[in-house]
Amino acid sequence: MNTALSWIKAYVPDLDCTDQEYCDAMTLSGTKVEGYERLDKNLEKIVVGQVLSIDKHPDADKLIVCQVDIGGETIQIVTGAPNVMLGNKVPVVLDGGKVAGGHDGGPLPENGIRIKAGKLRGVASNGMMCSIEELGSNRDMYPEAPEEGIYIFPDDTPVGADAVEILGLRDTVFEYEITSNRVDCYSVLGIAREAAATFRKPFCPPAEKVCGNEEDAHDYVQVEVRDTDLCTRYCARVVKNIRIAPSPEWMQRRLAASGIRPINNLVDITNYVMEEYGQPMHAYDLNTVAGRKIIVRRAKDGDVFQTLDGQVRKMDKDVLMICDAEKEIGIAGIMGGENSKITNDVHTVLFEAATFNGPNIRKSAKRLGLRTDASGIFEKGLDPANAEAAIHRACQLIEELGCGEVVGGMVDVKKPLKEPRRIPFDPVRINSLLGTDVDREEMLAIFRREDLVYDEASNEIIAPSFRQDLAGYADLAEEVARFHGYDKIPTTLPNGEATTGKLSYKLRIEQKARDIAEYCGFSQGMCYSFESPKVFDKLLLPKDDVLRRTVTISNPLGEDFSIMRTLPINGMLTSLATNYNRRNKNVKLYELGNIYLPKALPLTELPEERMQFTLGFYGEGDFFTLKGVAEEFFDSVGMRKRAVYDPNAGKPFLHPGRQALIRYENATVGYLGEVHPDVLDQYEIGTKAYVAVLDMPAIMPFTTFDRKYTGIVRFPAVSRDISMVVPKDILVGQIEKMIEQRGGKLLESYALFDIYEGSQIKPGYKSVAYSITFRAQDRTLEESDVSAAMKKILNGLQQMGIELRQ
Amino acid sequence: MKAKLDQIKERALQQIAGSDTTEKLNEIRVAILGKKGELTNVLKSMKEVPPEERPQVGQWVNETRQEIERVLEEARMKTERALRDARMKSEVIDVTLPAKKAEIGHRHPNTIALEEIERIFVGMGYEVVEGPDVETDYYNFEALNIPADHPAKDEQDTFYVTENILLRTQTSGTQVHEMEKGRLPIRMIAPGRVFRADEVDATHSPSFHQVEGLVIDKHITFADLKGTLAEFARELFGEETKVKFRPHHFPFTEPSAEMDVSCFKCGGKGCRFCKGSGWIEILGCGMVHPHVLEMSGIDPDAYTGFAFGVGLERIALLKYEIDDMRLLYENDIRFLKQF
Structure with missing residues (x-):
């Protein structure tokens, strides 16, 4: 909402502060100022001048030389403006002064344009006559300004006067951000009331007068509200003998500063009242209202209606319409109809000031794709009491401006108005909520300044109808706080029972995951939770894969953001692809993020959210790099047993021969592998890439931060190296499992130290070498101990079809 | 006998003084104190010495041996020190060469x-x-x-x-x-x-x-x-x-x-x-x-x-x-x- 400070001051006449003081104080009392702009910015040394003579320029056909009286002094000005006539009074910027912009009306330069005396084609020019554009405004705001050329003042304008002042530009326009609970502040009066309370100055709203002739509006029009759930009040008044003319300058200026283009007195009055009271009004040509009857009712599904912007729109049964005896003439609260549009020939006008069901207006406007200034206000839910005040104010202005003859009486159809809310006044409780010690009398003074009424008998605060936001003691506490000053409330720390600060166990494990990933060289990425359903095809998931069952957003930003991800691979590959495309080398990323698995479709309960620890990289490293990170992580969260890797992982997006499920104590806790070359192609990654996904909920039960010292054995270890020729299809994991099973109590560790396939080994076999270490806790091992253990292992090898290499 | 021992000692000390590598010092050690070394030979010829003189000669031999060993050890330490100094001199690095970092990842x-x-x-x-x-x-x-x-x-x-x-x-x-x-x-x-x-x-x-x-x-x-x-x-x-x-x-x-x-x-x-x-x-x-x-x-x-x-x-x-x-x-x- 934009409003000129001069308009606010009209209702708070004692307001005396700088723009910045006003901005700060209003913001601190809750009417946030988003910004402000002085209308006379960069306008310096500009006075009203009168053209005394006009001569041709000796050397230029398109220039004229004028002698201009600037009040007790005459200066010579050369101009090329086509519209200057002898005796015209014009804005003149003097030598050394400034204007806001160029005459073409283009964007205004930050520091304006400095005007200096000089010569134009050899003739001295000591100033410049200004167009409205040069003064930083435009013809929308000053419709009387000529289309091209110098602005001309009325003949009675005093020569030598401050031209900026006369144009009403000695003013500042403030832009406010009004919170949704303060409907009343979407109006000049509402803001003025806040300003008065903030600065502790009297609030002087316009003197309202209900005017009208001896006639009765009821004789002109009938109103019937059929859908009272959607229309809480409908006020109608009639004005006849309309005389369309421009509205007075003061009204035009105020509207212009608010960003509303002045049009004519009738339109301007409705706009003016909308700004002033926050009540949108509508004017109908009564002669176009069939049967002189207004019916407020819902539209029917499939009705079509032409709004006054010329568009034909399709209605439905939840759109509220304003109709006459025969047809629809407007969409309630949103836009009038083409068929009842006011023309300059209008003779009798029907004014409507109504209040509608806010949510209904909001939804209708949304469905129709027609959000108007009016709907934007109606949707907040307006005060029915204000509608009456506003329509009387409009009629008062009609009369004052000589715009027509106001017919007496008002047709008023309404639901019974709500009883004003009464809130018990409990200063002790207010202070104890705020942590303050504000005096009871100060509180009452604050309420009084806001037009809240104190009922001494019942010790209650009565909220006026325009303060629909006040309901309980906490609301009163806020009123006290903001006018007492948030800055005056002390700062303390809560006391009371001590609590333990801590991270949840889940978050601690995740923190460990981040640490390990980073120690291993992986950097943390973040991906969106939603993605495109097309990713399943990119990842080669079969059509019936369970991961294609997704939580689907019904109103997504687009297909690309329409489903909640069921696996984290696409995010990781997309990130790797971005890096690859930008030629970044050796990129290692990890992510900790949820996947979303529906329990049933359509969704009847919340989906399962599973935290996934995803690692991915390209560049230096291979499958076993990732395996190493996974095992470092397991180790760091107390998973000291051996993870088992099952090559039959069945992940279609991974290389069929280079993938594994990670199993820990018979639970699947994740998978890893090299990305399938076809998938790499899909993501345009031109090099091998690897991913690992650790399913945190599956891992959690095995984790612990407990550690127990088991001692360092003092007795020496004995190692035996064995070199084997192994059929290719036997995995070293199988050999290791056998070693573990057969190694017995003495087995301490084993380590693969060589694996080789090639010319020295017979086809179908590979050479594998292990170093196996034995140790006893309580004695030095005898040769016979080691031989016995080794024998069991060698027997095991033999059973697996493995030969020892000689 | 004493003269012979002094002669061995003199010659040994001269040789040691003229040696600048551990290898040469080792050679000297072997040549004089080794199993077939000059001084060992003197000991071996003890049986030719009259029994009453043997303690005296034994003492001379020991003294000579200790002296040579002491000087040898000194020379060895000096040579090793020189060698180590020389090696360190040759091992000077350009400390401004790039660091070898364990590439640690970064938090978001x-x-x-x-x-x-x-x-x-x-x-x-x-x-x-x-x-x-x-x-x-x-x-x-x-x-x-x-x-x-x-x-x-x-x-x-x-x-x-x-x-x-x-x-x-x-x-x-x-x-x-x-x-x-x-x-x-x-x-x-x-x-x-x-x-x-x-x-x-x-x-x-x-x-x-x-x-x-x-x-x-x-x-x-x-x-x-x-x-x-x-x-x-x-x-x-x-x-x-x-x-x-x-x-x-x-x-x-x-x-x-x-x-x-x-x-x-x-x-x-x-x-x-x-x-x-x-x-x-x-x-x-x-x-x-x-x-x-x-x-x-x-x-x-x-x-x-x-x-x-x-x-x-x-x-x-x-x-x-x-x-x-x-x-x-x-x-x-x-x-x-x-x-």
């Missing part, structure tokens, strides 16, 4: 900011908890005093899954989950992902993070809210940071406020960073609305509390001077490596 700026925030509040006795990303209408709106048809529901441009299930637009729902547990007092923060239907640009993202805070206890006041958040701001942005509370409106708090901090770039004088105002808006907060307490089963006559919500990305962008929000979700390693 969001996480760095979050861990900062967590550290501050955990230190003040807050528990860090979480709530679901996909939420019911009740927890995201209704229980927060935003009933059906409330304009705030539209303002937040919610992504819906079904009529009743949505992607949470704020972490405030975790307040309700926490209050419903019925364990009082509460001091918690809840970080999490939230979603709003905003198109992606430099300052908007349809998915971002908030950190919710909630304190419920007896006698919690607005002054406590101010004190706590002022402390938070000083910890996060520096000891000199000033805070300003402006009235605002949130349906689930009353009174409500927005908190600004003095611009940590210019110290409040006004700069491009704070758009000349000297202040930067950081978070929304307020006293928990009595109706919200009541809906969650907490007696508003016995308990009060405050709540706040911080935009994590906002903090990260401000603190690390990141000028485009999209960078946070692109995962370009050149970006991540700067944190």
Whole structure:
């Protein structure tokens, strides 16, 4: 909402502060100022001048030389403006002064344009006559300004006067951000009331007068509200003998500063009242209202209606319409109809000031794709009491401006108005909520300044109808706080029972995951939770894969953001692809993020959210790099047993021969592998890439931060190296499992130290070498101990079809 | 005999003096003291010495041997020292050559900011908890005093899954989950992902993070809210940071406020960073609305509390001077490596 400070001051006449003081104080009392702009910015040394003579320029056909009286002094000005006539009074910027912009009306330069005396084609020019554009405004705001050329003042304008002042530009326009609970502040009066309370100055709203002739509006029009759930009040008044003319300058200026283009007195009055009271009004040509009857009712599904912007729109049964005896003439609260549009020939006008069901207006406007200034206000839910005040104010202005003859009486159809809310006044409780010690009398003074009424008998605060936001003691506490000053409330720390600060166990494990990933060289990425359903095809998931069952957003930003991800691979590959495309080398990323698995479709309960620890990289490293990170992580969260890797992982997006499920104590806790070359192609990654996904909920039960010292054995270890020729299809994991099973109590560790396939080994076999270490806790091992253990292992090898290499 | 021994000694000392390598010294040792060395030979010829002279000769031999050994050892140490010095001289490195780093990965700026925030509040006795990303209408709106048809529901441009299930637009729902547990007092923060239907640009993202805070206890006041958040701001942005509370409106708090901090770039004088105002808006907060307490089963006559919500990305962008929000979700390693 934009409003000129001069308009606010009209209702708070004692307001005396700088723009910045006003901005700060209003913001601190809750009417946030988003910004402000002085209308006379960069306008310096500009006075009203009168053209005394006009001569041709000796050397230029398109220039004229004028002698201009600037009040007790005459200066010579050369101009090329086509519209200057002898005796015209014009804005003149003097030598050394400034204007806001160029005459073409283009964007205004930050520091304006400095005007200096000089010569134009050899003739001295000591100033410049200004167009409205040069003064930083435009013809929308000053419709009387000529289309091209110098602005001309009325003949009675005093020569030598401050031209900026006369144009009403000695003013500042403030832009406010009004919170949704303060409907009343979407109006000049509402803001003025806040300003008065903030600065502790009297609030002087316009003197309202209900005017009208001896006639009765009821004789002109009938109103019937059929859908009272959607229309809480409908006020109608009639004005006849309309005389369309421009509205007075003061009204035009105020509207212009608010960003509303002045049009004519009738339109301007409705706009003016909308700004002033926050009540949108509508004017109908009564002669176009069939049967002189207004019916407020819902539209029917499939009705079509032409709004006054010329568009034909399709209605439905939840759109509220304003109709006459025969047809629809407007969409309630949103836009009038083409068929009842006011023309300059209008003779009798029907004014409507109504209040509608806010949510209904909001939804209708949304469905129709027609959000108007009016709907934007109606949707907040307006005060029915204000509608009456506003329509009387409009009629008062009609009369004052000589715009027509106001017919007496008002047709008023309404639901019974709500009883004003009464809130018990409990200063002790207010202070104890705020942590303050504000005096009871100060509180009452604050309420009084806001037009809240104190009922001494019942010790209650009565909220006026325009303060629909006040309901309980906490609301009163806020009123006290903001006018007492948030800055005056002390700062303390809560006391009371001590609590333990801590991270949840889940978050601690995740923190460990981040640490390990980073120690291993992986950097943390973040991906969106939603993605495109097309990713399943990119990842080669079969059509019936369970991961294609997704939580689907019904109103997504687009297909690309329409489903909640069921696996984290696409995010990781997309990130790797971005890096690859930008030629970044050796990129290692990890992510900790949820996947979303529906329990049933359509969704009847919340989906399962599973935290996934995803690692991915390209560049230096291979499958076993990732395996190493996974095992470092397991180790760091107390998973000291051996993870088992099952090559039959069945992940279609991974290389069929280079993938594994990670199993820990018979639970699947994740998978890893090299990305399938076809998938790499899909993501345009031109090099091998690897991913690992650790399913945190599956891992959690095995984790612990407990550690127990088991001692360092003092007795020496004995190692035996064995070199084997192994059929290719036997995995070293199988050999290791056998070693573990057969190694017995003495087995301490084993380590693969060589694996080789090639010319020295017979086809179908590979050479594998292990170093196996034995140790006893309580004695030095005898040769016979080691031989016995080794024998069991060698027997095991033999059973697996493995030969020892000689 | 004595003369012979002296001769051996003299010659040995001369040879030692003339040797500059351990190899030569070893040769000398072998030649004189070795199994077939000169001095050993003298010992071997002891049987030719008359028995009464043997002790005397034995002593001479030993003395000679000890002397030669001492000088040999001295010479060896000197030579080794010289060798080591020479080696070290040849081993001089260019210490300005590049470091060999174990390439450690980098945390996401969001996480760095979050861990900062967590550290501050955990230190003040807050528990860090979480709530679901996909939420019911009740927890995201209704229980927060935003009933059906409330304009705030539209303002937040919610992504819906079904009529009743949505992607949470704020972490405030975790307040309700926490209050419903019925364990009082509460001091918690809840970080999490939230979603709003905003198109992606430099300052908007349809998915971002908030950190919710909630304190419920007896006698919690607005002054406590101010004190706590002022402390938070000083910890996060520096000891000199000033805070300003402006009235605002949130349906689930009353009174409500927005908190600004003095611009940590210019110290409040006004700069491009704070758009000349000297202040930067950081978070929304307020006293928990009595109706919200009541809906969650907490007696508003016995308990009060405050709540706040911080935009994590906002903090990260401000603190690390990141000028485009999209960078946070692109995962370009050149970006991540700067944190």
